[in-house]
Amino acid sequence: MKKENMTITNHRRIARNIYEMELEGKLVQETAGPGQFLHILPPASDSMLLRRPISICKTDKKTSRLTIIYRAEGKGTNQLAFAPEESRLDVMGPLGNGFPAENVSPGEHVLLTGGGIGVPPLYDTACDLREKGIELTTVLGFSDKETVFYEERFRELGDVYVSTEDGSYGTAGFVTDVIASEKLSFDRIFACGPVPMLKALEDAYPNARGSISLEERMGCGLGVCLACVCRSREDSDGTDYRKICSDGPVFSWGEVLL
Amino acid sequence: MSRMSVSLPGLEMKNPVMPASGCFGFGEEIGTLYDLDELGAIALKATTLEARYGNETPRVAETASGMLNAIGLQNPGLEKVLSDKLPPLASKEVPLLANIAGSTMEDYEAVADALSASGRVGALELNISCPNVKQGGIAFGTDPDLAAELTERVKAVSHVPVYVKLSPNTSDITVIADAVEKAGADGLTLINTLTGMKIDRKTGRPLLANQVGGLSGPAVKPVAIRMIHELRQQTTLPIIGMGGIMEAGDIIEFIMAGADAVAVGTANFTNPFICPELIGELGSMLEHEQVDHLYDLRAEEAGVR
Known part of the structure; x- marks a missing residue:
């Protein structure tokens, strides 16, 4: 774990209230696998004391850069959305333990299930698994069409299904509806998203092998x-x-x- | 004696800075980031007789220049603190101030007796000011008679000096302070958090699962300074001051108000390296001021001492 002023090398809006930010710094070398997070202090504010935990979406040790995706939701993340490229952010990390992608054996079929702002850590996981030649299916759930992101990125790595709660894009309903209607089978499941989604998945597949974030x-x-x-x-x-x-x-x- | 070292009952500190109880656990995690012997002392997380899970989540909420917390005294209980938490600190020299809490006076006595006899604890901090538990805690801290009785009973069983941690959630802190001093307290620590609440505008309900929480951070610093200044007019007891310390200048302000040492709480969450950073900055400031000792910064007429 390092505490470092990382440089923002890229920062853009990719869906409604959803931002993708690339950061450069030494702590990238300490990342130990997909699903870890950064603890970021909102910039330019004396009145905010708490850091914001944000999952790492993609790491590139060669360039010492990583990508995070966050939703501008409260005071801190809205402040973060204004941070200009080339400016610096007070970041602690990498923190926590990620998805055990290293435990997946060749020949296994992995189902990745992400809901909303829970999708980002699954991208790094997907890249690691693809590198090992693991077969992937991804199911992504969003609230509506305007908040869908990274569908194409995941499509480069395997089959992708998208659901929206209001039916404005993909299948109407939740990720569990898609898994059931498409009769998706898997040897292992990795999931990240709101607790009701995770609970629905664990209830539907109580004996599955896998992990949740x-x-x-x-x-x-x-x-x-x-x-x-x-x-x-x-x-x-x-x-x-x-x-x-x-x-x-x-x-x-x-x-x-x- | 260096210009930073301070000597308090049970706590020989090489500098006046300790992390505050509940903001440092038992030193396990932050001990991997720097040498704990750089600290003046460590106030350990509150220990109760039995293990406690604490409150449901959310347990924290940010407020302007502050935070609300309602952890609920989560800890593994006396037995595990003695068997698992204190032994890793045996190889360190840093003095320990063990915070103790309970629902009944008997609980406090049992924990006080066992922890103070452990040989590793320099002093006890009697927690009669936690706003986040339903029984005990703050109930003992707002009634002067109860506070005095508890202090007396803990003093009777303790093998080390006893500090009493005072709540700011009282109409007159001097009454409680006077009561615990007469009951034999060796020192005072203040302030604990101020009771507060935040409403989640999405639901219209309190954001914290416990509804109320304790407010800490720079937002409460003026309250802490006022209360320490007020108590320094009536008592010569050592005071460990805390409440919103973020920079070395804040430490000097607490010392000037009448504190003999300070504790750093919430700032550890913003920056886990804050304590050694503050100790370094304070040293540089004192060198720059060319004073022989930290206490020489105090105005001559400040307080009864």
Whole structure:
């Protein structure tokens, strides 16, 4: 983990309220796999004390650059959206444990399932798996047509299905509807998105092999403050927990209580 | 003696800076980032007799120049603190201030007795000011008679000096401070967080699962400074001051107000390297001012000391 002023080398809007940002810095060399996150201090503000956890979407160690995708949603991320290229950002990272792409064996068929702003960490995962020659199918869910992003990027790596809640693009409904209607089969599933989506997936495929990535309001991002805990499924006395920032954000299928 | 070192009951500190309780865990995580012996002391996360999960999430919310938290005293309980959390700190020299909490006076006594007998803890910090638990905590901190009785009982079983952590959520902090001093407290730490709330405009309901949380950060610093200044007029007890310290100048302000040492809380979340950075900056500032000791910065007429 490093704390570094990274340089913004590219920054653009790619869908409604969705921004793609490329950052350059030494900490890129410390990334240990897809699904880790950065903890970013909103720029140009004395009144915001908390960093924003944002997943890494793509890493390139050769150029020491990485890409993040975030949704301008609250005060901090809206401030971030104004950060100009060539300016610097106070970044801590890489943090957390990512998707265990290294455990996937050749010949396995992997289903990637992303919802909204949960899609980005799956892109790095998809690239790693493709490099190993793993066969992929991706199902992406968004609220509506205006918020769809990275469909083409994923299509370069395998089959892609898209759903929107309002039916304005792709299949109307949720990712679970697509998986059922297309009768998609898989040996392993990696998912990231809102908790209701993850819960629906774990309920629909209770015996699947795979991992989910969670998000939560965080404090320190290091496992110190205990702001972002969740309960484990095997909780014998009601006090067992996982820290989303440092034990996660990726957990084994069925490990935590959703 | 260096210009930064301070000597408090149970805590021989080479500089006046410690991370505040609840903002540093038991040092495990941040101990991987720098040598903990750079710190003046460490205030450990609150320990209760039994393990506590704490509150549901969300547990934190940002506010203007501050944050609200409602962790709910999550900790692994006395037994595990003794078996798992203190041993890794055995190889370090940094003094430890162990924060203790409970729902009943008997809980406090049991934890105080065991932690103070561990041999690794220099002093106890009696948490009677946590706003985020339903029983105990702040109930002991807003009633002077209860606060005094608890202090007296903990003092009777403790093997090390006892500091009492005071709540700002009271109409007159001097009454509680006076009560715990008469009951035998060896020092005061203040302030704990101010009770607050944030509404989620999407739902119209409180954002934190616990509804209320404790406000910390620079937003509360003037309240802390005022209360320390106020208490310094009535007591010679050592005071560990805290509330919104972000830079070395803030530390000097706390010392000038009457604090003898300081604790840094929320700033550790913005920057986990903040404590050693502040210690370095404070050293440079004192050198620049050419004072023999940090305390020489205080105005002569400040307080009863």
